Amino acid sequence: MQRTHDLIVIGAGSAGLTAAGGCGQFGLKVALVEKGPMGGDCLNTGCVPSKALITAARRAQEMRENAKYGIADTEPKIDFHAVHAHVQRAIASIAVDDSQERFEEEFGVEVIRGEAKIIDGSTIEVNGRTLKAPRICLAIGSKPFVPPVGGLADIPYLTNETIFDLTERPEHLLVMGGGPIGMEMAQSFRRLGSRVTVIQRGKAMDKDDPEAAAIVVGRFQAEGVDIREDTEVKAVSKTDSGIAVETDGGDTILASHVLVATGRTCDFAGFGLENAGIEWSPRGITVDAKRRTTNKKVYAIGDCRVGPRFTHASGYEGSLVVLQVALGLGGKADYTALPWVTYSDPELAQVGMTEAQAREKFGEKAEVTRRDFSHNDRARAENDTGGFLKIIRKGKTILGATIVGPHAGELLLPWSLAIGGKANAFAIGGAIVPYPTRSDISKQAGYGVWEPTIFGSWPKRWARFRAKYLL
Ligand SMILES: Cc1cc2nc3c(=O)[nH]c(=O)nc-3n(C[C@H](O)[C@H](O)[C@H](O)COP(=O)(O)OP(=O)(O)OC[C@H]3O[C@@H](n4cnc5c(N)ncnc54)[C@H](O)[C@@H]3O)c2cc1C
Ligand SMILES: NC(=O)c1ccc[n+]([C@@H]2O[C@H](COP(=O)([O-])OP(=O)(O)OC[C@H]3O[C@@H](n4cnc5c(N)ncnc54)[C@H](O)[C@@H]3O)[C@@H](O)[C@H]2O)c1
Numbered sequence: 001m002q003r004t005h006d007l008i009v010i011g012a013g014s015a016g017l018t019a020a021g022g023c024g025q026f027g028l029k030v031a032l033v034e035k036g037p038m039g040g041d042c043l044n045t046g047c048v049p050s051k052a053l054i055t056a057a058r059r060a061q062e063m064r065e066n067a068k069y070g071i072a073d074t075e076p077k078i079d080f081h082a083v084h085a086h087v088q089r090a091i092a093s094i095a096v097d098d099s100q101e102r103f104e105e106e107f108g109v110e111v112i113r114g115e116a117k118i119i120d121g122s123t124i125e126v127n128g129r130t131l132k133a134p135r136i137c138l139a140i141g142s143k144p145f146v147p148p149v150g151g152l153a154d155i156p157y158l159t160n161e162t163i164f165d166l167t168e169r170p171e172h173l174l175v176m177g178g179g180p181i182g183m184e185m186a187q188s189f190r191r192l193g194s195r196v197t198v199i200q201r202g203k204a205m206d207k208d209d210p211e212a213a214a215i216v217v218g219r220f221q222a223e224g225v226d227i228r229e230d231t232e233v234k235a236v237s238k239t240d241s242g243i244a245v246e247t248d249g250g251d252t253i254l255a256s257h258v259l260v261a262t263g264r265t266c267d268f269a270g271f272g273l274e275n276a277g278i279e280w281s282p283r284g285i286t287v288d289a290k291r292r293t294t295n296k297k298v299y300a301i302g303d304c305r306v307g308p309r310f311t312h313a314s315g316y317e318g319s320l321v322v323l324q325v326a327l328g329l330g331g332k333a334d335y336t337a338l339p340w341v342t343y344s345d346p347e348l349a350q351v352g353m354t355e356a357q358a359r360e361k362f363g364e365k366a367e368v369t370r371r372d373f374s375h376n377d378r379a380r381a382e383n384d385t386g387g388f389l390k391i392i393r394k395g396k397t398i399l400g401a402t403i404v405g406p407h408a409g410e411l412l413l414p415w416s417l418a419i420g421g422k423a424n425a426f427a428i429g430g431a432i433v434p435y436p437t438r439s440d441i442s443k444q445a446g447y448g449v450w451e452p453t454i455f456g457s458w459p460k461r462w463a464r465f466r467a468k469y470l471l
Contacts, residue, residue, distance in 0.1 A: 001123070005031045005133040007325055008124055010116045013040020014311045015302025016139030017098055018318025019325075024107030026326040031133070032103060033126050035115040039098035040141055041160070041303070042311045043091060049164040050184050052090035054343050056083045057191035061223070061345070068383055078193050080169040087164055118272030121295045135297055135325050136276075138285065139318070142303040145265035145282075147176070150235035155243050157236075157258045166257075170194045174245050174255035176233055178204030180342045182261035183216070187344055190225045197226040197253055199233050199245070205342060209354045212404035215387060216344050264309055281306075289332040290324060291317050299324075307333075310340055337419035341409035346387050349408035352400030352419040358392045365394050369425075369448045371441050373405045378436040382406075389441045391415065396425055396449060407438055414442050425449035 009020040012034035020032040037044050060076040067073045096102065100111040114127040123132045144159040146152060158166075160181055173189045175182045178200030190196040198204065198220075204227055205213035220227055232248045236258060245253045265282045273279075278293045278300075279286040284307065285293055285300035293300045299321050302314030317333060324331040339351040358366035369391040373379040379387075387405025391398060401415035417423035429446030433439055453459075 001130070001132050003122075003133050004131045005029045005110070007031070007135050007137060008033065008116075008131055008133045009137045009139060010124065011040065011139035011141055011302075011304070012038045012098070012103075012111070013139060013141050013302060013314065014042045015141075015304075015314035015318045016040070016137065017103070018315045019137045019139060019299075019301065019321040020109045021103060021107045022319060022322030023326050024103070024109040026322070027108070028326055030107075030109045031112055031131055032109050033112045033114060033116040033124070035113070037095075038100055038103075038111075039095060042314075043094055043098055045161050045164060047311050048091050048094055049087045050160075050181075050188075051343060052087040053083070053164070053188045053192075054184060054345075056086055057188040058345060060193075061191040078169065080192065081167050083192060084164075084167045117270075118276050118278075121276040121297050135299070137321050137325075138278075138293070138298060138300040138304055139302050139314070140268070140271070140304045142264040142266050142284065142309065144260060145263040146260050147233075147262050149176075149233050151237045152258075152260070155236055155238050155258060157260050159260050163259055170257040172197070172242070172255045173257045173259060174199065174243070174253060175259045175261055177201075177261035177263065178227065178229070179207070179261060179263065180205075180340075182259070183220070183342060183344050185259060185261065186225050186227075187220055187223065190220075190223055195226075196224075197255065198228065199231050199247060200227065200229050201232050203229050205348065208342070208348055208350060209356070209390065209402040209404075212348050212350075212388075212390075212402050215404050216342070216346060216348055219346060219386070220344070264303065266304060268304075291320055291331075291333060308335065308338060308340075310338075313338065337416045339412050339416055341412070343409070346405045347403075347408035349403040349412045350400070351412050351416045352398070353392055354400060354402060355390060355392050358394070358399050362394050362399075366399070367393055367395075369393065369445050371445045371448065373438070373441065375444070376436075376438060376441050378438050378440070379405070381436060389445050391425070391445045391449065393425070393449060398425060403441075405438070411439055411442060414439075414446075 006028040007023050008031045009016045010033045012032055020030050024030045063074045063076045103109040103111050112126055116124045116126045172195040175186045175198045178198050186196045186198045204217050234248050235246045237244050242254050242256045266284050268280055276295045278295050285305045287300050287305045291299050291301050301317035303309045320331040323329040337352050341349040372388045374385040379385045390402040392400040398418040403411050414428045425446040429450055433443045
């Protein structure tokens with residue numbers, strides 16, 4: 001059979017849209033197959049609805065905390081139907097960018113709505129049609145991992161796929177898992193008026209810097225979120241008054257709703273990966289640095305492969321596929337400067353290595369330069385001085401940065417560039433930064449890295465010499 005397309009992309013989430021749109025823009029004949037709504041998890045059940053909900057929740061919380069600015073505190077009146085409508089509006093406004101019409105009209109991609117199956121390494125089937133291309137790109141995502149907890153299958157638990165459909169506020173939301181999904185949702189629902197309990201197996205936000213995570217956890221507790229760390233759910237059961245959740249510590253918590261946010265998994269049984277010799281496990285599809293599967297003509301990008309699961313990682317890998325397929329260029333994934341942000345309040349932002357990772361790799365050669373927002377004039381003027389910036393480095397080489405505080409995610413960029421070698425602490429420390437901004441904390445930290453050198457013995461000797469003989 002002749003090729004029908006130059007590239008077949010399966011999955012129209014952040015990863016697949018980028019790969020298909022980019023190759024389409026280069027004039028390749030691209031098929032993009034999607035079985036659900038365009039935009040995938042990020043648009044419909046992930047980043048977008050969660051950030052919209054977080055915004056509504058923050059507005060509510062600000063009303064409760066106004067007195068410190070001389071404005072009376074007020075308990076907000078929350079119309080949960082209207083909050084739901086706001087979340088749906090946010091999805092609708094971004095959906096235009098991910099729409100079938102746009103990909104067809106702007107990028108010349110053939111969008112096919114249906115469930116694809118792999119026939120072999122260059123052939124797929126969808127809606128009874130057979131498509132053939134020299135390259136296939138799998139961008140088929142992941143799904144919520146539901147742990148084998150007794151009784152869970154018998155209760156109507158929520159996941160990220162259903163929680164944004166709620167039009168009534170949960171009375172008491174029990175969140176299983178203190179990762180980014182669990183934490184972002186826990187604070188949002190608490191601020192919108194629910195009672196919230198988080199059950200976390202180890203420490204909450206366990207992939208992040210523990211000192212930064214502790215600041216976030218402290219804030220949650222101050223707002224009334226009941227966080228139970230080092231605790232596991234043993235069993236759940238439905239009772240007349242709600243859902244009884246038994247913990248391994250012997251407590252029973254009565255909740256109205258349970259959100260399962262215990263990580264992601266993959267189940268590609270029946271999709272046909274074995275027909276193309278593609279290896280996978282529940283952790284994802286096996287890939288190399290170029291995101292090629294064990295069948296070198298088939299790529300797997302974004303959440304469906306083993307690796308970090310973020311929208312920006314999916315988009316980045318989509319663009320690597322465009323480089324390789326359309327232009328025949330390199331395309332190895334480099335995550336030395338991978339950033340991630342948990343949009344709790346305060347935000348927790350990380351790029352590159354955490355302090356613990358750097359210490360494990362470099363021992364005493366790993367150093368930390370830290371600046372607290374309590375010394376940042378904008379934070380002081382705003383009476384919101386919690387949090388810090390930590391630069392993790394080896395000598396003057398920047399390995400990572402951790403920021404916790406308001407807008408932390410917006411402050412990462414100079415450090416991403418520094419880790420990638422496109423900026424450095426000296427340049428950041430010497431930049432003219434508008435006063436008063438929170439980003440001044442980066443200048444202070446950059447300067448801090450160089451301060452001992454600038455005021456070292458040689459510059460001082462030179463200054464004394466100048467003062468004595470040349471002034
Ligand atoms: C609640 C939540 C909040 C999040 N917040 C953030 C955030 O703030 N920032 C961030 O960076 N990341 C965030 N993420 C993670 C982010 O959403 C994902 O990393 C990203 O959406 C993955 O994109 P993807 O394209 O790889 O997969 P997906 O978006 O899952 O897309 C896969 C697509 O493939 C389709 N598909 C699957 N099988 C087939 C088939 N056989 N045939 C046809 N189509 C198929 C699916 O229908 C789906 O549309 C969040 C996730 C969740 C759950
Ligand atoms: N802001 C963001 O970038 C953002 C936001 C939400 C989600 N995401 C992405 O979505 C994915 C899923 O997020 P997540 O929070 O579900 O996963 P996660 O794996 O990051 O966190 C899940 C947590 O649940 C805990 N856990 C697992 N089983 C448990 C059990 N039985 N009882 C109690 N705790 C248990 C784990 O120890 C872990 O800390 C992640 O890959 C993340 O990158 C990103």
